[in-house]
Amino acid sequence: MNRVTKGILALAALAVLTLAPATSASADAWGQQNATYSNASRSNQLVTMTHSISGKGRTANLQSATATTGKICGGRVDFTERTSTSALVKRSTGSTVSGCNISFLPRERSNITFASNTATACASLFDTSVLRVTQCHYIS
Amino acid sequence: MRKAFHRRAAVAILAASVLAGCSQAPEGPPKLSASDIADTSDFQRSIVEDNEVTWAEYERATIAERDCLIAEGYSPGELERSGSQLGFVTDVDYSQEADPEAADRKFLAIAKGCEDEYTSLVRVVWGEHLVVYEPEERQRLLEQVVTCLQNAGIDLSADADLDEVVNTIGGLDDQGQQAATPCIEANDRLFHQSAFDS
Numbered sequence: 001m002n003r004v005t006k007g008i009l010a011l012a013a014l015a016v017l018t019l020a021p022a023t024s025a026s027a028d029a030w031g032q033q034n035a036t037y038s039n040a041s042r043s044n045q046l047v048t049m050t051h052s053i054s055g056k057g058r059t060a061n062l063q064s065a066t067a068t069t070g071k072i073c074g075g076r077v078d079f080t081e082r083t084s085t086s087a088l089v090k091r092s093t094g095s096t097v098s099g100c101n102i103s104f105l106p107r108e109r110s111n112i113t114f115a116s117n118t119a120t121a122c123a124s125l126f127d128t129s130v131l132r133v134t135q136c137h138y139i140s
Numbered sequence: 141m142r143k144a145f146h147r148r149a150a151v152a153i154l155a156a157s158v159l160a161g162c163s164q165a166p167e168g169p170p171k172l173s174a175s176d177i178a179d180t181s182d183f184q185r186s187i188v189e190d191n192e193v194t195w196a197e198y199e200r201a202t203i204a205e206r207d208c209l210i211a212e213g214y215s216p217g218e219l220e221r222s223g224s225q226l227g228f229v230t231d232v233d234y235s236q237e238a239d240p241e242a243a244d245r246k247f248l249a250i251a252k253g254c255e256d257e258y259t260s261l262v263r264v265v266w267g268e269h270l271v272v273y274e275p276e277e278r279q280r281l282l283e284q285v286v287t288c289l290q291n292a293g294i295d296l297s298a299d300a301d302l303d304e305v306v307n308t309i310g311g312l313d314d315q316g317q318q319a320a321t322p323c324i325e326a327n328d329r330l331f332h333q334s335a336f337d338s
Binding site: 050 | 222225228230231232233234235240244247255263267268306309310317318321324333335
């Protein structure tokens with residue numbers, strides 16, 4: 001087995017995905033979600049996703065997400081919206097960070113109007129295209 | 141085409157995460173192996189074969205990745221620069237899709253394909269270029285970020301080391317993290333680590 005295949009298998013076998021229960025965002029909402037995961041270069045990394053929405057009802061002035069972690073390579077933060085039956089409504093992919101970094105990976109967007117059928121708004125952290133942690137808020 | 145994308149993705153994952161055994165002395169950025177370079181796309185090989193990526197090359201690769209998404213029918217936003225990073229946001233609306241999950245899987249696969257074709261290995265080499273090895277320069281950046289965070293109202297001692305800075309940032313609430321963001325972006329090379337270190 002070449003080292004490429006070994007790397008992929010290690011990533012697949014060790015990945016741990018954590019989904020946070022949604023918290024209400026009818027006005028302002030702030031939430032944090034921790035997850036521990038391992039990849040081929042490090043084991044038991046703690047990652048903390050902080051996700052906030054400020055606004056009122058279906059209009060948000062700001063949605064922001066930061067992820068703090070020991071070391072992340074090719075990190076990316078996506079925002080997604082889902083209906084009450086978990087059907088995906090929208091995905092907004094963020095920029096992929098070049099190389100590896102520690103500390104946090106911030107992303108924010110402003111002046112958002114959530115669709116009438118959006119029930120949850122989430123932020124997800126990807127590490128080299130692998131989903132690591134998601135934090136959601138209810139929209140009502 | 142799809143198999144080629146997968147193979148290139150694998151190379152990118154390898155280069156970013158797996159080469160723990162290939163760490164080198166900190167005289168400069170570690171180098172890609174000959175097989176990493178051989179296995180990547182023609183586009184990326186022409187950029188990374190000298191193991192160096194300039195800002196112009198990084199920008200050209202990012203534009204090509206964005207153009208790839210446009211060619212596939214998506215609408216990525218304008219290029220955005222943040223510190224040493226260049227990228228773009230892509231918004232996809234699935235509200236009219238009969239099967240949104242399938243449409244999302246397709247989008248993510250295409251996006252990954254575009255990345256593997258144009259930027260995955262370029263980003264690895266650009267990222268290595270950002271790692272600061274010189275102790276004096278690391279100390280200068282550390283002092284700069286600590287001063288910036290203090291000026292932003294964040295409680296941090298003047299002689300804080302990097303671990304203290306990272307732990308402090310991690311413990312901030314949302315407002316604090318927003319206040320810290322410009323300090324991190326302005327000194328982001330301090331927070332870069334080599335993909336080749338374990």
